[in-house]
Amino acid sequence: MQDGKAHEDRIHEDVERVLVPSAAIAARVRALATMLGEDYSHADGRLTVVPVMTGSLLFAADLVRALPQRHLRIQLTTVSSYGGTATASRGSSVVGALPKHLAGHHVLIVDDILDSGGTLRLLRKEFEDRGAADVRACVLLRKRIPSALGTPCEYVGFDIDDEFVVGYGLDYDDLYRNLPYVGTLRKDARRS
Ligand code: IMP
Ligand code: MG
Secondary structure (H helix, E strand, O other): OOHHOOOOOOOOOOOOEEEEHHHHHHHHHHHHHHHHHOOOOOOOEEEEEEEEEOOOOOHHHHHHHHHHOOOOEOOOOOOOOOOOOOOOOOOOOEEEEOOOOOOOEEEEEEEEEEEHHHHHHHHHHHHHOOOOEEEEEEEEEEOOHHHHHHHOOEEEEEOOOOOOEEEEOOOEOOOOOOOOEEEEOHHHHHHO
16 A cells, blocks of 8 residues: 555555654654753763564664663563554563662663553563662653553653554564554454
């Protein structure tokens, strides 16, 4: 499907509507990085960025390259909430080992989207319990629903309506993560 307004070259046929075009994402990533650069100006050498896999893969990669801090650690974590073709949250759990040596570090959790809030609440508590100097969160997207708006999150890229979205890291059954924009998925592209 072609969406003239979105100015994307080729829109995937399973995408109904482009919600956040790639140029808007790039501009917002730069603005967030500037903000983070100021807020963490005291943390050089003691900043640990924790991208939540796999959804924040693209966002985190772009964000850390735009940060003015050149001396930081990146420690991945994986949290499972949706599985496969489900599009409603089933609770969060950490998969595999949690990041290590966080004591005294300023921890920045980077996630793709804030929905039920389960992921951020879980990770924030884990990192605080591990002695982090402070823990903040940065998400690309936040749904305009009470559970998301009521979950503490210091940095938000875009507030969006409560729709299931894919692209720029976000998946449906591990597909569509590579799309350079965020868009809604056509109903007939879902298998459940
Ligand atoms: P929370 O723990 O419910 O806040 O959910 C966060 C995780 O659920 C995100 O990191 C995503 O992996 C997934 N998720 C929530 N909403 C969407 C969506 O609209 N599209 C794709 N994944 C989503
Ligand atoms: Mg995720």
